[in-house]
Amino acid sequence: MTMAAAPFPALADLKAAQARIAPHVRRTPILASETLDARFGARLFFKCENFQRIGAFKARGAFNAILALAGDAARCGVVTHSSGNHALAVALAAATRQIPATIVMPKTAPEPKRLGVARLGARIVEVEPTLAAREAAAAAIVAASGATLVHPFADPAVIAGQGTVALELLADSPLPLDAILCPVGGGGLLAGTCIAAAALAPPVRVIGAEPAAADDAARGFRCGILQPQVLPVATICDGLTTAMSPLGFAIMRAHAHDVVTASEAAIVEAMRLVFEELKCVIEPSCAVPLAALIEGAWDARGATVGIILTGGNVDLDRLPWRR
Amino acid sequence: MTMAAAPFPALADLKAAQARIAPHVRRTPILASETLDARFGARLFFKCENFQRIGAFKARGAFNAILALAGDAARCGVVTHSSGNHALAVALAAATRQIPATIVMPKTAPEPKRLGVARLGARIVEVEPTLAAREAAAAAIVAASGATLVHPFADPAVIAGQGTVALELLADSPLPLDAILCPVGGGGLLAGTCIAAAALAPPVRVIGAEPAAADDAARGFRCGILQPQVLPVATICDGLTTAMSPLGFAIMRAHAHDVVTASEAAIVEAMRLVFEELKCVIEPSCAVPLAALIEGAWDARGATVGIILTGGNVDLDRLPWRR
Numbered sequence: 001m002t003m004a005a006a007p008f009p010a011l012a013d014l015k016a017a018q019a020r021i022a023p024h025v026r027r028t029p030i031l032a033s034e035t036l037d038a039r040f041g042a043r044l045f046f047k048c049e050n051f052q053r054i055g056a057f058k059a060r061g062a063f064n065a066i067l068a069l070a071g072d073a074a075r076c077g078v079v080t081h082s083s084g085n086h087a088l089a090v091a092l093a094a095a096t097r098q099i100p101a102t103i104v105m106p107k108t109a110p111e112p113k114r115l116g117v118a119r120l121g122a123r124i125v126e127v128e129p130t131l132a133a134r135e136a137a138a139a140a141i142v143a144a145s146g147a148t149l150v151h152p153f154a155d156p157a158v159i160a161g162q163g164t165v166a167l168e169l170l171a172d173s174p175l176p177l178d179a180i181l182c183p184v185g186g187g188g189l190l191a192g193t194c195i196a197a198a199a200l201a202p203p204v205r206v207i208g209a210e211p212a213a214a215d216d217a218a219r220g221f222r223c224g225i226l227q228p229q230v231l232p233v234a235t236i237c238d239g240l241t242t243a244m245s246p247l248g249f250a251i252m253r254a255h256a257h258d259v260v261t262a263s264e265a266a267i268v269e270a271m272r273l274v275f276e277e278l279k280c281v282i283e284p285s286c287a288v289p290l291a292a293l294i295e296g297a298w299d300a301r302g303a304t305v306g307i308i309l310t311g312g313n314v315d316l317d318r319l320p321w322r323r
Numbered sequence: 324m325t326m327a328a329a330p331f332p333a334l335a336d337l338k339a340a341q342a343r344i345a346p347h348v349r350r351t352p353i354l355a356s357e358t359l360d361a362r363f364g365a366r367l368f369f370k371c372e373n374f375q376r377i378g379a380f381k382a383r384g385a386f387n388a389i390l391a392l393a394g395d396a397a398r399c400g401v402v403t404h405s406s407g408n409h410a411l412a413v414a415l416a417a418a419t420r421q422i423p424a425t426i427v428m429p430k431t432a433p434e435p436k437r438l439g440v441a442r443l444g445a446r447i448v449e450v451e452p453t454l455a456a457r458e459a460a461a462a463a464i465v466a467a468s469g470a471t472l473v474h475p476f477a478d479p480a481v482i483a484g485q486g487t488v489a490l491e492l493l494a495d496s497p498l499p500l501d502a503i504l505c506p507v508g509g510g511g512l513l514a515g516t517c518i519a520a521a522a523l524a525p526p527v528r529v530i531g532a533e534p535a536a537a538d539d540a541a542r543g544f545r546c547g548i549l550q551p552q553v554l555p556v557a558t559i560c561d562g563l564t565t566a567m568s569p570l571g572f573a574i575m576r577a578h579a580h581d582v583v584t585a586s587e588a589a590i591v592e593a594m595r596l597v598f599e600e601l602k603c604v605i606e607p608s609c610a611v612p613l614a615a616l617i618e619g620a621w622d623a624r625g626a627t628v629g630i631i632l633t634g635g636n637v638d639l640d641r642l643p644w645r646r
Contacts, residue, residue, distance in 0.1 A: 279635030312602030
């Protein structure tokens with residue numbers, strides 16, 4: 001993979017993605033809460049991608065990448081490696097286009113995710129739970145089958161698809177936004193959000209938020225050099241444990257306003273707050289921006305802020321506040 | 324109270340209510356799930372009043388009744404008796420109109436509800452947890468202060484307000500509905516829904532759903548005579564334990580298509596299904612219609628069905644599937 005060489009997706013790519021995926025994804029609602037607004041002294045608008053198909057925004061990038069494939073390439077199928085929402089997203093998009101999909105999953109992937117992928121008709125290849133094993137297995141399948149790799153966050157078409165979340169948020173927000181906060185894992189959503197927000201005049205500030213226990217983006221943002229994740233990663237945010245791609249990192253450096261971090265305790269508190277006040281089921285990864293506000297990592301007072309709730313695929317038997 | 328003598332609210336009353344309360348309540352979104360549709364062989368559209376202000380549809384009826392009061396009456400304040408969402412709703416609407424509110428609450432009311440009412444500035448009068456004690460205390464306050472009683476479900480203005488849920492559901496549903504399912508407690512929501520749906524040609528079928536353990540509406544619907552609740556009521560649906568009002572009962576008898584019941588086990592299963600598939604936090608009371616579908620109490624196959632998710636005020640430390 002030499003994704004660093006890829007050009008940044010442009011606003012036109014995001015708009016093309018939006019038109020391409022519109023029949024297959026949901027235009028998710030935006031929720032707000034007077035209680036949360038009062039607590040943070042801000043106007044907060046939550047873009048609810050937990051209500052998206054397969055329960056997460058990942059449906060957007062996968063549909064865009066897979067629907068954009070030329071017919072010849074599509075017939076050979078697609079492959080990806082993911083233990084989580086991107087696996088479900090690729091399986092759904094491939095099933096919709098009626099092409100074969102192979103998902104390389106770590107043996108440790110949660111059972112509901114594996115079942116969901118299998119139910120969508122994708123082939124599952126199990127590997128050891130390391131990035132190296134996942135990438136090697138995916139590369140071998142690409143070499144053997146001619147399938148196209150749909151990378152979870154480094155692919156420009158995936159980034160363009162994820163950017164449609166911000167296009168909708170900016171268009172549908174009841175008030176003009178001063179800033180958008182979103183979680184950072186591999187950086188696909190952050191990169192897409194940056195491209196959407198930077199195209200406006202004046203640009204809306206984009207702030208990435210990540211667990212302090214998986215802070216490669218924050219470290220890289222400050223020093224200007226792509227950082228590895230420090231292993232092992234001890235966070236409940238299973239969607240945010242990967243390091244950024246070179247492309248996502250470059251887009252972040254060019255356009256993001258800041259990257260802030262939150263503690264595990266604040267992430268649990270924020271997650272519960274979203275359940276209580278917004279009545280939304282979310283996974284821990286999407287609680288990070290609100291957790292950063294709780295800890296004052298970014299001062300929202302007086303601002304109108306969009307926050308992306310990225311997904312709702314959480315184990316209801318293991319909610320983190322369970323006694 | 325001689326509510327039996329009150330005329331039925333008309334569609335015009337619901338539309339007047341809608342205009343009156345529009346600045347103060349949310350037009351809640353409608354969610355759907357391909358997974359649920361496939362499971363039930365139907366198109367299901369969920370009207371998400373769990374996202375309503377104070378976390379439940381009750382905000383609508385309370386705002387309508389309190390905003391409709393003449394100035395002289397309003398100055399003397401309002402009183403109600405409720406342990407739950409209606410208490411919060413009356414407190415919020417009174418605070419918005421800047422008039423005094425007294426809420427008669429049973430000593431057993433959940434602490435979060437009492438705190439919420441107090442935070443909204445209402446006066447709380449605690450009584451023994453019986454309907455007789457609650458009604459006597461409310462009547463005494465009315466007599467002493469000249470305050471207006473805003474009954475939780477027998478008041479025509481409250482019924483008209485609750486009917487705005489169905490007005491929105493019918494207007495916003497992506498497909499024309501064959502039926503609307505809603506829970507039945509005191510019957511205010513069911514009555515309002517009946518009036519909205521019966522005004523259409525052909526009328527949309529309205530089906531009430533209640534816990535088998537609190538089945539006064541179902542018994543009354545079949546025999547034609549208002550039934551008392553059989554005490555003690557052993558259901559997790561704390562919002563559905565009251566018996567119906569004579570007015571709600573008469574409207575149900577005139578317009579509802581059926582009243583079905585669901586077991587406690589199915590209610591828990593349905594509640595979890597809504598958390599998992601719709602990513603919505605709901606209280607047990609609103610899981611009853613889906614629970615009735617699970618048990619086949621009403622056959623939805625082939626139909627397009629609106630289901631009202633009435634509220635999301637649930638104790639997250641005591642979710643009923645907790646091991």
